[in-house]
Amino acid sequence: MSRIKEFNLPDLGEGLTEGEILAWLVKVGDTIELNQPIVEVETAKAAVEIPAKWGGVVTRIFHEAGSVVEVGNPIIAIDTDPSAGPLPTSSGPAPETPVASPTPATSIASSASSASSASSASEGEVEAGLIGGPAPGGRTAVLVGYGPRTTTAKRRPRSGTATPFTTATTPTPPPAAAGGSQAATVAVPPAPVVQPAPPVVPPAPAVPNRTVQDPTVQVAVRVGPVLAKPPVRKLARDLGVDLATVAGTGPMGSVTREDVHRIAEGAKQTVTETPAPVTAPAITAAPVLDGAREQRIPVKGVRKLTAENMVASAFTAPHVTEFLTVDVTRSMKTLDKLKARPEFAETRISPLLLVAKAVLVAAKRHPMVNSTWSGGTGEIVVKDYVNLGIAAATERGLIVPNIKDAGRLTLRELADALNALVKTAKSGRTPPSDMSGGTLSITNVGVFGIDTGTPILPPGESAILAFGAIRPTPWVHKGKIKIRQVTTLGLSFDHRIIDGELGSRFLRDVGTFLEDPEAAMLRWA
The missing domain is CATH 2.40.50.100 (RNA polymerase II/Efflux pump adaptor protein, barrel-sandwich hybrid domain)
Incomplete structure (x- = not known):
């Protein structure tokens, strides 16, 4: 092993x-x-x-x-x-020196030399350069023309050009020795060198009523076809330049992209004999935007999963959002009373605690809100338990861990669970089990100073409540305008499961609880 x-x-x-x-x-x-x-x-x-x-x-x-x-x-x-000692090292035979596989030429040479070894030994050595004779590198020449190149390759001239060229000739090897190879060599006579007359370029025709402002622009009429690569021809067509009037500066007089741009720029600077004075408006140069001023963030991990879930939820469940503005002055007073009680002395509590309790109480009164749409079975699955999700912003992205069976917890246990959930989320140590199985969620946008929002449902859930910032606001209280603590709630729900009436009743019960928590807990809890 x-x-x-x-x-x-x-x-x-x-x-x-x-x-x-x-x-x-x-x-x-x-x-x-x-x-x-x-x-x-x-x-x-x-x-x-x-x-x-x-x-x-x-x-x-x-x-x-x-x-x-x-x-x-x-x-x-x-x-x-x-403790068993050092690991055994694999030992094997020393690597052999790689041997190059024989080329077809050397294979034929080996066969030829073995077939005629007797006659070659008696008739003497074959001259270098002939078939069967020695070649550079210790090889044997077996094909006509085998061996080092003795001439310089010349590029075939383009059709329609009068560029002189020289035909490379291959030196004729001397005849083979008697009894040697049966192959015959044919001498190729050198082709005569043609010296064509230099091309004649007629003077450029005069262009009436036009003057060229750029002295570098050359206009000429070319005789014969124009040498230009396909991209250059396309560029000329796009810029409206006639290649026949362009003096090429490329190899063998071919037209380059620079030649076309030069002619195009010169045409822009050409003016008529009687130009009308025009005052050009000042043009502000557009800022140059390049990749050095951009930041690219890979989409992976929590952010990637969140994006996929939000897209799937937004384009699967028909969302409806309703809003309710609530006077939570009595809720803030209730929090002060809780902080003064001994059982909450060492527990951090916030308005989110009462909002969570209000959602749990309202879900108990309206069980259909705490349900899931099952498209595979064509059913609505109503949950008798509430895994309350709390949206948390972390360095790696948005996560929604949930408190398992939150409806069975006391107010003190719910406060401890909220504190532990937030602390774990901020440290980035939330286990996957805490982020699965949610049934109903809350997103507290008020901590960022936002009044409310239209949240997107977590996949598999039918409702999510947005809790906005609590602000001192003029409010009609007992027939008089007073400064009260006011917040706005936003409830998004899946309209396949929750219709407008049910969503409105649920949101109204949450608001009623927050308007007077003590009375609501005595009446409903």
Whole structure:
């Protein structure tokens, strides 16, 4: 059994397929123990620490911090029996010197030399350069023309041009020795060198009533076809330039892109004999925007999953949002009373505690709000328990952990659960189990000074409440205008499950609870 065991990235919950390595807690050569945290990994749900599956010495780390690894791929190798001595090293025969595979020429040469070895030995050596004779590099020439090139390759002239060229001739080898190869060599006579007359370029015709302001612009009429590459021809068509009037500066007189641009710029500067005075308006140069002033953030982890869920929810469930402005002055007084009680002396409480209690009480009065649409079975699943989700903004993105079976908790237990949930979310240690199975959610936008909003439903839930900022506001109270503590609630719900009447009744009950929490708890709780 191998001492070296590779630890694969496990599935951290709900069928996640990948995770990003945030930081390694160990390094190669470290001695680790069973269940010791070795790496911090961020999934689409949260950041978690993975413990070691075996104890031993770290021998290899497969992926550096920042890498995205698929579930099931190895991330670390561990020597589970370091006391057994050093690891055995694989030993084998010394690597042989690679032998180049024979080329077709050398294969034919080998066959030819073995077939005629007797006659060659008696008739003497074959001259260099002939078939069967020696060639550079210790090889044997077996094909006509085999060996080093003795001439310089010339580019074939373009059709329609009068560029002189020289035909390369191959020197004729001397006849083969008697009894040698049966191949015959044919001498190719050199082609005569043609010296064409230089091309005649007629003078440029005079253009009446026009003067060229740019002295670098040359206008000429070309005789014969124009040498230009297809991209240059397209550029000329786009700019309205006649290639026949362009003097090419490229190889063999071909027209280049610079030639076309020069002619086009010169045409812009050409004016008539009697130009009308025109005052050009001042043109402000547009700012140059380049990639150096942009920031690109990879979409992965929590942010990627949140984006996918929001898109799926927004385009699946028909959203409806209703708003209600509430006088919460008595709720603020109730919080002051709770803080003074001994059982809440060491517990941090906020208006969110009473909002959460109001949602739980209203959900008990209207159970259909706490339900899920099941398209696969064609059913509405009504939950008899409330896993209350609280939206939390973290450095890695928005997450919605939930308090399991929150409806069964006392007010003190609910306060402790809220504090623990927020603390864990801010530290980035929320486990995936806390972010699954939510049934009803609250998003507290008031902590950012926002009055309210139209929140998007978490997937699988039918309602979410937005709790806005509490502000001192002129308010009619007992027939008089007074300054009261006022907030605005926004309820988004799935109209497939919750119609306007049910949504309105639920939101009204939440508002009634916050207007007088003590009376509501005595009457409903």
